[in-house]
Amino acid sequence: MRLSGLFALPALLAATLAAAEHTSNWAVLVCTSRFWFNYRHLANVLSIYRTVKRLGIPDSQIILMLPDDMACNPRNAFPGTVYSNADRAVDLYGDNIEVDYRGYEVTVENFIRLLTDRVGDEMPRSKRLLTDERSNILVYMTGHGGNEFLKFQDAEEIGAFDLADAFEQMWEKKRYHEILFMIDTCQANTMYSKLYSPNIVATGSSELDQSSYSHHADNDIGVAVIDRYTYYNLEFLETEVRDTSSKKTLGDLFDSYSYEKIHSNAGVRYDLFRGGAEAARKRLVTDFFGNVQNVEVDGARNSTALEEELLSLSRTIAALHKKADEEEAAAEAERRAKGAKQTPAGPGSKGAAGPFVKPLTEENWLTKKLLGAAAVAGCTLLWGLGSFLEGSGK
Amino acid sequence: MARLLASALQLRRNPRILKLPPYLSFLCILVGVAWLFLLPLDQYSRRTYISENALLPGQVHTYFSGSDQNVFRAYKHEVAALAGKTNAQINDGLEPLLRGFGLKTARQNFTYHAAGRAYAGENLYAILQAPRGDATEAIVLVAAWENVRRELNRNGVPLALTLLRYFKRWSLWSKDIILLLTPDSIAGPQAWVDAYHDAHDPSRVAGLPLKSGLLQGALAIDYAQEGRFESLHVVYDGVNGQLPNLDLINSVVHIAQGQMGIGVALQEMWRHSNRYGDRLRTMLRGMVRQGLGLASGPHSAFIPYHVDAVTLRPFGQGWQDEMALGRVVEGAFRSLNNLLEHLHQSFFFYLLMQRERFVSIGTYLPSAMLVAANFTIMAIALWVKSGQPGDAGDDDKAPPPPADEDPLPTVERKLFRPLAAVALIHAVSVVPLYLFNHAPESALAPLFALFALLSAASRPSSPTSSPAPPPPAPSSPSRPSSSASSSPSPSSSSAPPSPPSPPSTSPSP
Numbered sequence: 016m017r018l019s020g021l022f023a024l025p026a027l028l029a030a031t032l033a034a035a036e037h038t039s040n041w042a043v044l045v046c047t048s049r050f051w052f053n054y055r056h057l058a059n060v061l062s063i064y065r066t067v068k069r070l071g072i073p074d075s076q077i078i079l080m081l082p083d084d085m086a087c088n089p090r091n092a093f094p095g096t097v098y099s100n101a102d103r104a105v106d107l108y109g110d111n112i113e114v115d116y117r118g119y120e121v122t123v124e125n126f127i128r129l130l131t132d133r134v135g136d137e138m139p140r141s142k143r144l145l146t147d148e149r150s151n152i153l154v155y156m157t158g159h160g161g162n163e164f165l166k167f168q169d170a171e172e173i174g175a176f177d178l179a180d181a182f183e184q185m186w187e188k189k190r191y192h193e194i195l196f197m198i199d200t201c202q203a204n205t206m207y208s209k210l211y212s213p214n215i216v217a218t219g220s221s222e223l224d225q226s227s228y229s230h231h232a233d234n235d236i237g238v239a240v241i242d243r244y245t246y247y248n249l250e251f252l253e254t255e256v257r258d259t260s261s262k263k264t265l266g267d268l269f270d271s272y273s274y275e276k277i278h279s280n281a282g283v284r285y286d287l288f289r290g291g292a293e294a295a296r297k298r299l300v301t302d303f304f305g306n307v308q309n310v311e312v313d314g315a316r317n318s319t320a321l322e323e324e325l326l327s328l329s330r331t332i333a334a335l336h337k338k339a340d341e342e343e344a345a346a347e348a349e350r351r352a353k354g355a356k357q358t359p360a361g362p363g364s365k366g367a368a369g370p371f372v373k374p375l376t377e378e379n380w381l382t383k384k385l386l387g388a389a390a391v392a393g394c395t396l397l398w399g400l401g402s403f404l405e406g407s408g409k
Numbered sequence: 410m411a412r413l414l415a416s417a418l419q420l421r422r423n424p425r426i427l428k429l430p431p432y433l434s435f436l437c438i439l440v441g442v443a444w445l446f447l448l449p450l451d452q453y454s455r456r457t458y459i460s461e462n463a464l465l466p467g468q469v470h471t472y473f474s475g476s477d478q479n480v481f482r483a484y485k486h487e488v489a490a491l492a493g494k495t496n497a498q499i500n501d502g503l504e505p506l507l508r509g510f511g512l513k514t515a516r517q518n519f520t521y522h523a524a525g526r527a528y529a530g531e532n533l534y535a536i537l538q539a540p541r542g543d544a545t546e547a548i549v550l551v552a553a554w555e556n557v558r559r560e561l562n563r564n565g566v567p568l569a570l571t572l573l574r575y576f577k578r579w580s581l582w583s584k585d586i587i588l589l590l591t592p593d594s595i596a597g598p599q600a601w602v603d604a605y606h607d608a609h610d611p612s613r614v615a616g617l618p619l620k621s622g623l624l625q626g627a628l629a630i631d632y633a634q635e636g637r638f639e640s641l642h643v644v645y646d647g648v649n650g651q652l653p654n655l656d657l658i659n660s661v662v663h664i665a666q667g668q669m670g671i672g673v674a675l676q677e678m679w680r681h682s683n684r685y686g687d688r689l690r691t692m693l694r695g696m697v698r699q700g701l702g703l704a705s706g707p708h709s710a711f712i713p714y715h716v717d718a719v720t721l722r723p724f725g726q727g728w729q730d731e732m733a734l735g736r737v738v739e740g741a742f743r744s745l746n747n748l749l750e751h752l753h754q755s756f757f758f759y760l761l762m763q764r765e766r767f768v769s770i771g772t773y774l775p776s777a778m779l780v781a782a783n784f785t786i787m788a789i790a791l792w793v794k795s796g797q798p799g800d801a802g803d804d805d806k807a808p809p810p811p812a813d814e815d816p817l818p819t820v821e822r823k824l825f826r827p828l829a830a831v832a833l834i835h836a837v838s839v840v841p842l843y844l845f846n847h848a849p850e851s852a853l854a855p856l857f858a859l860f861a862l863l864s865a866a867s868r869p870s871s872p873t874s875s876p877a878p879p880p881p882a883p884s885s886p887s888r889p890s891s892s893a894s895s896s897p898s899p900s901s902s903s904a905p906p907s908p909p910s911p912p913s914t915s916p917s918p
Contacts, residue, residue: 050749052463089541089583090746237469237743 037151037192040306041144042067042077045126047158047167049083051090054238055229057081058099059157059199059245061107066252067153071259071306078129078144080116082168092235099241099249101233115142123173130154130181132190148189153197153303157245160200162223163209175209186212193288195265195303199244201226204282215287216265216295220244221279228278243277252304259305266296326380427797430790434783441779448773449688454766457659460754466660466744467668471736477575478732484567492561496592499554500533503590506570507535510577512588515619519600522613525849530592532601536621537573539582547585548745549627549716550738551707553594556631556722565632566590568731572738583746585621591707594631598710606714626657626745626752627718628738629707632731639727640672640679641665641737643764644720647712650699655767656755657717662764664740671729671737673764679724681763688762695760717752795822 044067046060064079086095086108097108116125128134129144146152159166163175185191196217198206203219210217220227220242229239230246241249251271255263272281285292299305420426447453459466484506491502500516507514512535520529538544552569556562573588591597603609604617605624631644643661645653665671674681676694681687698705706720723734758770798820841860848856 050463051747052465052749089539089543090581092579092581094541094580232468234468234470237747238465239468 036149037302038149038307039146040072040076040151040153040303041146042072042153042155042304043080043129043144044077045080045121045154045156045158046082047080047121047156047165047173049168051083051085051088052238053083053159054085054097054236055099055241056157056159057083057085058097058107058240059242060155061097061112062099062241062245062249063155064112065105065107065109066249067304070252070256070301070304072304073306074113075141076306077113078115078142079113080121080126081114082118082121084117090237092237098233098236099246101231101240103233113141119168121168123167123171123177126167126173127177127181130190131184131188144190146190149192150190151303151307152191152194154194155197155199156206157199157242160198160202160206162202163205165198165200165206175206178206179209179211182210182215183212186214193298193302197248199227199242203227203244204280204284207282207284210284210287213287214289215284216298217284217287218269219282220277222282225279244272244279244281247272247276252300256300256304259301261299261301261305263300264296265298265300265303268300269296322380427790427794430786434786434790437779437783437786441776441782444776444779445773446689448760448768448776449685449692449762449766453772454688454762454768455772457655457662457765457767459656459659459663461656461748461752463747463749464656464660464744465747466663467740469740469743471668471739471743473572473575473735473739474732477571477735478730480574481567481571481731481735484570485564488563488567488570492563496530496554499592500531500590503533503566503570507533507573507588510535510537510574512537512573512577513619515617517601517604517615517617519596519604519614521596521600524853525847525851528593528596530597530600532589532591532597534587534589534601534619535573536619537577537582537586537588538621539585540580542583542585544585545622546583546625547587547621547623548625548742549587549589549711549718550742551589551591551598551627551629551718551720553591553597553629553631553707555593556633557594557704557706558633560633562631562633563635564731565630568632568735568738569630572735575735575739576742581746584625584748586742587621587624594629594707595704595710598629598707599704602710602714602716608714624711624714624716625748627708627711627716628661628741628745629718629720630734630738631706631720631722632734634723637726637728637730638723638734639725639729640674640723641734642674642677642679642722642724644706644708644722645675645761646695646698646703646705647709647718648704649702649713651712652699652757652759653708653712653717653719654752654755654757655759656752657719658761659755660744661719661721661737661741664744665737666764668740669733669737671733674724675761675764683763683766688766692760692762692768695762715751796820 042064044060044064046056048056060079060081064077067077068074085091085097093103095108096103096106098105099107116129129142132144134143144152156165160172164172166172182194182196185194192214194215196207196210196215197219198217199220200206202221202223202225204222205219207215207217207219221244228243230241230243232239248268251263251268255261255267255271269281269283274280285295288295487502487506491499494502504514504516514533514535517532517534518529519532520527522528536547550569550572552566553562554566556565569588569590573586576582576586589598589601591601600609600614601617602624604614605620607616609616632638641661643658645658647653662673665673676691676698678687678691678694681691704710706722708718708720711718721734721737723729756767756769758774759767760773761767841856844856845853
């Protein structure tokens, strides 16, 4: 009875934890436009790609969709590179880039299949979003859009309702814990207006009937290299979120947007999030842009529960051992008719287990604690002594 | 409803309704012409804009300067040394230069016969293959040895050579670049473009031994004047009134004006105040040129093949040097290089009235249609009249027919003779057509005067020779115009000696 009670406790704790913590981070980065003059859209996505990689999300957990290859476009004055700034300090294409969906693979169908994981057996793991109910996902999209749609490659478009339904299906399939949906396109805010699934924070670059503008052009490449909204997101991420230990919150990120910078009204939607704006704004930026780094340092209650459990387990094992030994000894005694109780040199593995498996006992735990305390005390004494001697030597 | 219909039918029989068409027709002309004169106003014309996203004009730094100027001077010497030599000698002199860039070159012979003269020559061209492109598309840089005014293109040819040498250094071309050097500005480009599209007559024009991809655009340089220049004249009229896509003109204007600070003029309006008078004059000049349909430069031959092209001609005394023109060409080529598909976004039918103002076909067409409508109105009126009893002239004296009598008294139209006359006249127009196409150049003007006189003389004689029904050729007004437009030679459009329509509106005074 006591045993089952002990097992129930950690399970309960784990259940409460699941609501608050995520255990993996994924990013879905989608550019939806091709052609040379849309260079900036690819640069947008690649800059976000670079940022999430910098903050620790591995390539295996980033789904990157690039419909065109700017680096190898003959019009590119700097072959093999993509830059998102006219200073050309950072080559976004670099030597380590993993594009999961490229060219004409970037379609609405593939995007929705990716989100909802409705893919065939032949789909490689690198092209799948293998998330669970404790995964945080960053979904970043950029391209040419309009009121409640985003154009994919001049051929088709995804509607706000399609997107909302895809997210809902993800929620029903327990495919995410929380989502940060970020979109940089004209009239971007209309794209998230139809979402209705829980635990989504959504942000977009511009309101209905507003265009999303490019930030600046590189006059040697000859095209605009980045959009304003992405540029200022990137600026925040590069200057404020320098590493995964950053405590900057989504609230800080959203507050950094202003009309003066972006030239359009960036929007944020909190109402789907559990706890509303307050909770959403307290989420760390790294909860979505960085890889999960949750090390449970403190967790006293949890660890005692585990230790108690282990203790009881080892007690049972010890008892079982004893019982087995006794049984064996009794059998031996019966056969040889001679009183030999202690440690029979039997060839059985049970006997060998005796000296190797050291049963955990509470005394043992206490001695360990005492030993540790004594060691600390000894060190302190040594240090005190040393400083005293040094002081007196002067 | 039925009553309304009945009264409308009643109205149809009213003889007074037949008096209306001349006034209606006149009103149409009046409104049409007035409409035309309204177009240059700000309310009716529009500012130009770049419609094609891919062009991105003026977004690149241009680097054509510095040491390239020395290269230009060297080529200028080379070209000056070849001045006055024969076509073959010139090509012999220029071809090694092009081969020196590491380019493939080829030549093409052509001979045209027109108006008793032979236009023969040899084109020279070189293809710069796009280093990383797929060789499916090409853009053309044209420099004719002589411009349309028969002046030596003394700066244009060396500039084109320098530019090609400079373009060779870049690795960012997505399209091949073809440099075409022609002996003249009309026949040479025509022969080359025809042969490029395999639409040439092999007995007169040689085929091209070397080809590249689909032509996406062409720019011609006509820089015959010595020394520096002030502004750029963009010549855009094609053959038979065809025009290049407006995006190309806008891109050149944007690059020259916006990026380089070089003024742009159109239609030989060297000074343009951007006020009503200048706008109207520019527009009318454009219309006249379109109406005449003559080639206006080396670019004209490209436009019928849907290759958008313009000629850049510097003019005036200023401080812009040939390098500035070169940078304009460089910028324009970078823009054309960005194209993903043929220029198609912007207008093909437009009237430019200033470098940044235009009217599109939707705005100016109603004017032309109103003017044209008057012919139809009068033709219908005359036709109706010819079917009514009695002389058309005296409806005033004739009492209106009572309503209860035969509602529409009609007479049989005797059509055979007028139709035969019209057919005969049209058939006879083959004579002037043949004559105009085969007469030597010197005879053209006298011939034209002769035919003008003949057709004027035949006009008063036609009513007398015609049979009794008063309007002799009631349906003829629309036909001569259609036959005229179908005849290829523009000067023969006035040749068919059938009576022009406006006088026939008052047939029996």
